Amino acid sequence: MALSIAVATGAHIGDKKEQQDRLAVLPGSGSLLAVVADGMGGLAGGAMAAEQVISTARQLFGSWSPATEPGDALLHAIAQEAHVAIRLARFTSEQEPHSTIVALLIHGERAHWVHSGDSRLYIFRGATPVFRTVDHSYVEQLHREGKISAAERETHPQRNYLVSCLGAKDAPKVEVGSASDLRPGDAFVLCTDGVWAYFTDAELGSALAALEPRQAAEKLIDAARARAKGNGDNASLAIVKLGAAGGG
DSSP: OOEEEEEEEEEEOTTSSSOOEEEEEEEETTEEEEEEEEEEOTTTHHHHHHHHHHHHHHHHHHTOOTTTSOHHHHHHHHHHHHHHHHHHHGGGSSOOOEEOEEEEEEETTEEEEEEESSOEEEEEETTEEEEEOOOOBHHHHHHHTTSSOHHHHHHOTTTTOBSOOBTSSSOOOOEEEEEOOOOTTEEEEEEOHHHHTTOOHHHHHHHHHHSOHHHHHHHHHHHHHHHHTTOOOOEEEEEEEEEETTOO
């Protein structure tokens, strides 16, 4: 079944002095690439690292040939090349730039994604959550090892401490995934922790099912700001929602 794609993005600096998140939605021939990056680093280092993720994605997607390179290979290459570029930037400054990445590629009726760090991809079928990436964080590691409960994971004081991301000394953990059974009503959310920290999966799914992407993006950013109560991080998200081609 041919699918239509509706896309919206939202971003807010939160209560920080600098916006170090970056995002982009890049259209291609029969495909679409959405990328969200959460930069970290002193001075302008985080913004530079996140910008490098977007720049690398734009460059590699612009020359991508689906006939010769699988979608998951493209996304893995974007993450790895962005990591190298961020590492090289350390030699030209005193900064310690790092960035997360989460990216979604829709090509035809198939989706591919990649992530490193704690920026997330969610997949919903209607209002029902069907997939969520697993954060590369210290708290998630503790939960996997059975040392803390799911409830403790959500409120742990070190839940934003990453064990892997782009630009770090150690090679990043880069995970890719794919789905081939896409259908109208499926929706994807890519977001930084300045968004997901304030919502349950069910709340996100309800907003996506009830609203068009633009309205959902605005509602979620506004709600994240209200729930942050003056102590919010940079908040960025991209919403991709599928419909039936020609269905309006």
